[in-house]
Amino acid sequence: MKKTIIVVLLIACLSSHVRAEAPVASAAVTVPFTLLKTGHMTVPVKLNGKGPYTLIFDTGAPMSIVNNRLARDAGLLKDKPVALFAPFGSRGEVKVKDFEVGGQKAADVKVAIMDHPTVELFSKHFGPIDGIVGFPFFARYKVTVDYQKKTLTFEPGTYNPPDVMQAMLRAILSPESADGAVRVVSGGAILGFGVNQENRTSGPALVVDRVYLGGPADIGGLKKGDHLTLVNKRWTDTPADLLEALSTIKPNGAVQVEVERMGKTMTLELLGAAGL
Amino acid sequence: MRIYILMLTVALLAASAMVAAEPAKEKSYEVPYRLTLPKHLMVRAKINGKGPFNFILDTGAPALFFTEAVAARAGVKADEKGWGECERFELEGGLVIPKARGRIDTPFQLEGMNGMGLAGAEIHGLIGYNILAQYRMTIDLASDRMLWTPMAWTPERPIGFGDAGGSAAQGSLEFIGSMMKGLGGMLGRKATPAVTGRGQAGILLRDEVDGPVVASVLKGSPSDTAGVKQGDRLRKVADRSVTSSAEALDFAAKHAAGKTLALQVERSGKSIDLTINLVEGY
Numbered sequence: 001m002k003k004t005i006i007v008v009l010l011i012a013c014l015s016s017h018v019r020a021e022a023p024v025a026s027a028a029v030t031v032p033f034t035l036l037k038t039g040h041m042t043v044p045v046k047l048n049g050k051g052p053y054t055l056i057f058d059t060g061a062p063m064s065i066v067n068n069r070l071a072r073d074a075g076l077l078k079d080k081p082v083a084l085f086a087p088f089g090s091r092g093e094v095k096v097k098d099f100e101v102g103g104q105k106a107a108d109v110k111v112a113i114m115d116h117p118t119v120e121l122f123s124k125h126f127g128p129i130d131g132i133v134g135f136p137f138f139a140r141y142k143v144t145v146d147y148q149k150k151t152l153t154f155e156p157g158t159y160n161p162p163d164v165m166q167a168m169l170r171a172i173l174s175p176e177s178a179d180g181a182v183r184v185v186s187g188g189a190i191l192g193f194g195v196n197q198e199n200r201t202s203g204p205a206l207v208v209d210r211v212y213l214g215g216p217a218d219i220g221g222l223k224k225g226d227h228l229t230l231v232n233k234r235w236t237d238t239p240a241d242l243l244e245a246l247s248t249i250k251p252n253g254a255v256q257v258e259v260e261r262m263g264k265t266m267t268l269e270l271l272g273a274a275g276l
Numbered sequence: 277m278r279i280y281i282l283m284l285t286v287a288l289l290a291a292s293a294m295v296a297a298e299p300a301k302e303k304s305y306e307v308p309y310r311l312t313l314p315k316h317l318m319v320r321a322k323i324n325g326k327g328p329f330n331f332i333l334d335t336g337a338p339a340l341f342f343t344e345a346v347a348a349r350a351g352v353k354a355d356e357k358g359w360g361e362c363e364r365f366e367l368e369g370g371l372v373i374p375k376a377r378g379r380i381d382t383p384f385q386l387e388g389m390n391g392m393g394l395a396g397a398e399i400h401g402l403i404g405y406n407i408l409a410q411y412r413m414t415i416d417l418a419s420d421r422m423l424w425t426p427m428a429w430t431p432e433r434p435i436g437f438g439d440a441g442g443s444a445a446q447g448s449l450e451f452i453g454s455m456m457k458g459l460g461g462m463l464g465r466k467a468t469p470a471v472t473g474r475g476q477a478g479i480l481l482r483d484e485v486d487g488p489v490v491a492s493v494l495k496g497s498p499s500d501t502a503g504v505k506q507g508d509r510l511r512k513v514a515d516r517s518v519t520s521s522a523e524a525l526d527f528a529a530k531h532a533a534g535k536t537l538a539l540q541v542e543r544s545g546k547s548i549d550l551t552i553n554l555v556e557g558y
Contacts, residue, residue, distance in 0.1 A: 040338065
């Protein structure tokens with residue numbers, strides 16, 4: 001029942017924003033940033049042509065946030081009724097048609113409107129700072145952060161960021177996330193080997209205990225008794241590590257495997273196969 | 277109402293805290309990462325050979341942070357101001373950060389995320405300015421690795437609001453952490469959900485015009501034992517009709533090792549039902 005209410009509210013909250021994303025073709029843009037004494041960086045941001053405003057650039061922020069002052073100034077509050085429960089002046093999310101960070105323009109970027117206490121604190125110390133630029137903007141680009149030159153470079157990328165709020169609520173409400181539920185990880189190809197976890201003095205280690213004759217792992221040179229140390233550069237100390245490292249493999253995709261065999265470290269290349 | 281609190285708290289998971297720096301040599305490193313459920317960039321690190329621990333890459337954090345529990349496991353001692361130096365801080369991908377200084381503390385964002393199980397993995401810390409500024413980083417979400425290039429320079433030391441550092445500088449947001457812990461409790465979430473793999477059947481498939489065909493059966497695998505033969509045409513997986521190997525995999529994806537998987541194959545014009553006892557395998 002509780003879950004039903006959450007779902008209904010969620011749909012009510014989010015459905016009004018559903019619209020196709022318009023791709024914006026543009027070139028790489030290098031944006032100088034200002035480094036605050038606290039180690040945070042700020043960038044100039046224009047919203048729907050208004051501004052520039054000063055926002056903090058934050059790779060650790062799943063959402064972008066603007067305060068009410070900016071939202072009012074840029075005309076983002078139209079059609080946004082004031083909620084009865086609005087701590088920190090929260091007004092929900094809006095999609096900004098034209099979101100520009102120092103000359104790099106993105107279309108239809110979601111921002112949450114709220115007076116974030118940390119942002120307010122920065123604003124008090126460093127002059128007007130009106131929000132945070134987070135994942136929904138930067139994930140669209142190949143971003144280079146250079147603290148020495150104090151620049152951010154945004155090169156148009158191919159990644160289409162999902163709606164964070166929606167993804168999280170879906171994850172929280174899914175049966176898989178309930179207590180006691182087990183998440184099943186599935187790679188997109190088969191290699192044909194098995195491992196056994198051993199506890200060594202250095203910690204847990206995965207040792208190959210089965211290689212199917214004629215399978216992809218066998219063809220790639222994996223042997224029973226090999227200690228798996230890295231898969232696609234990721235540490236493989238536990239079965240969960242190995243599952244995550246192999247979760248992105250595809251048929252005919254190369255998998256780089258580093259093993260220790262008789263005291264020697266060697267790198268093998270296995271080729272994933274379609275199969276079960 | 278609760279959804280509103282949830283949205284709000286999610287929105288608040290973006291804040292900050294305070295602090296020191298060190299230089300390094302030239303060479304680029306590929307650093308594997310993955311995205312947490314709330315789309316944080318998560319990297320793994322071993323501290324003094326212990327771990328791996330999960331860290332969020334956060335330009336919104338002024339310094340490296342890790343929890344008291346991590347410090348204890350890795351044997352990092354805190355000085356009187358709550359800072360500790362890691363003898364060896366190694367990122368997955370092979371990058372070793374020399375003399376990484378971190379604040380031993382639990383920022384409220386971590387409490388909140390771990391309390392609700394929001395990340396899909398337990399988060400042990402944040403990597404912020406004092407470490408990040410020593411590198412030039414390229415992040416492309418289309419790739420599962422970032423590129424870190426050590427820069428030969430000494431970044432300025434950041435300063436905090438006052439000298440308090442840590443959670444005291446977050447502008448009265450500390451309560452959010454405990455609030456989200458509370459929410460997590462209500463929703464029955466855990467920081468680290470149990471993970472298992474899709475069970476292995478031991479069949480290689482190839483796609484033909486009329487659907488997937490068994491290209492080979494791995495000798496000694498569960499499919500071999502169950503009687504699957506090379507050349508069998510795969511018609512159903514888990515009672516659902518399949519038209520491609522990708523679809524077959526999709527329908528088998530949630531079947532863990534130790535469970536059974538029902539297959540229907542066509543052999544010499546006859547339909548045959550088989551039950552596979554899935555094993556752990558990759």
